[in-house]
Amino acid sequence: MDVATLVAQAREGKPRAVARLISMVEDASPRLREVMAALAPLTGNAYVIGLTGSPGVGKSTSTTALVSAYRRLGRRVGVLAVDPSSPFSGGALLGDRVRMQDHATDPGVYIRSMASRGHLGGLAWSTPQALRVLDAAGCDVVVVETVGVGQSEVEIASMADSTVVLLAPGMGDGIQAAKAGILEIGDLYVVNKADRDGAATTARELGHMLSLGEARGPGDWRPPIVKTVASRGEGVDEVVEALEKHRAWMEAGGELRLRRRRRVADEVEAIAVTALRARIGDLRGGRRLEELADRVLSGSMDPYSAADDLITSLGA
Template sequence: MDLVQQVREGNKVAIARLITKAENEAPEATAALRELYPDTGRAYLIGITGPPGSGKSTLTDKLVKEIRKRGKTVGVIAVDPSSPFTGGAILGDRIRMSDLSLDDGVFIRSMGTRGSLGGLSKATHDAIKILDAAGFDYVFIETVGVGQSEVDIVKTADTTVVVSVPGLGDDIQAIKAGIMEIGDLFVVNKADKDGAEKVVIELGQMLELNQNMGDWYPPIVKTIASTNEGIVGLVDKINEHLNYLANSGELIKRRKERISNEILNLILKRVTTKITGKLSEENFWENELDEILNKLKNPYDVTDRVVDEVLL
């Protein structure tokens, strides 16, 4: 049977294969995504980000279980960094979600960043769409909150949950000012540890300083994911945020922004591919580098020429 149709029906083997094709940038993937596009936009996308050791996987595991209790289905994409040297990666988030593997209403996929410089790759966006089209009610995107990914996650998710924990040294400094403006919910996990209250207070103070707040005042939720404490309340808050997004028109606004970002990225990627293709085709690096080095030409004229030739 046709892969696209199987994905629509929620066949896990098919979903998994299509994600692989998207990761490997196979041409069939683009075709399938084109076909699946009308089926997307129904899932509620939740980003979970936080520093290593903040207990994100355990938190995600418990959130998913709570949402399943409420009768909804969940897709999870766990993104971990790939080694910049070998391209290899160890993706270990499933360890914390072992018993979700057998739940029919849950699909978990681990992805390496594969050279997307710490940000979310195009493949991650494709995977989100595939899970969305497959009919999952919620899609969680879990990323390590370092580098570009935590900014990317906000552009990708409807609701962003920023996780912190006591005892990671410069507690709040670990959360950059940028993320303070974009987190929709703040979780202080491992709240039974010393220093949890201090993190809550510091987060609160930083939120107060934030001028760009709309009508939604980001709540700070304390959890102890390992014992499920605070999880029910956190799911309530997440849903509350969804309602806020829907009722305030913010959801449409965010999704429009996301689409325009995405299209821009697609265009850039296409253009980049075309230009690098052209450059290698005309053996550019070998032919012109010496001339530029010896000042017979300059980088600016060469840039103008290449861009004109490719784009015009």
């Protein structure tokens, strides 16, 4: 099937066409440039929500509840659930798809599991292009659920319009709140499993740590803390309300455009760096890189000069 037909069918909401386009992204298809060129005029409308947190805080359950809340508002929703890769096949373990069966037959919801394939940061390398596919396919909201992440895996903050950080009581999050990293990236903090003992303490400690963070001016966004029981849908409407307020704040001050421009800049840079690495890899088949390495090894050239020489030979 030609790319134009696939894109047209994706715009009509046909899940098979969307799936094929995302597969082309994940497989780095030779037709990927053609796909991205066709999608470019159709993007820029979806509101991207990043959902992240440590393993076991209820990310998949919260994603399911969030999708239900947006569907009640009549929004078309896409979900990119980044799963750990299988050490055998390299594919996603599909745990998130299993937990989101409530929406499997809803034509207004598209769910896709993506394998991280060893990419650090809690996301898959192809996530930005997959977001473009769902955006062009007419999704009003796209929820990106990361792999269970630690303190340093904060890539979702640069890829989402709004980032939701999930915590849960009884998982050491009170101590984690004192650490730099993932708890500095949230636009909204959610204490899930709030029916457990210690939920109020977790929320209180989190609020205290946030108050000690960077100084905010009168017009700056102050991340709210919402308590939920996602398995019962409790508090989820409050999460949606807080997200809508954040979106309105970003649109009013121009922050939304700035974030999206940074996201696109990162995407363009990643594509360019990947292309350059491929060209450097091609040089390994020749002698230039080995010659430069020999000169650095002998002390007749420093590594920075060698790198400059290599870049010149690439025509970059």
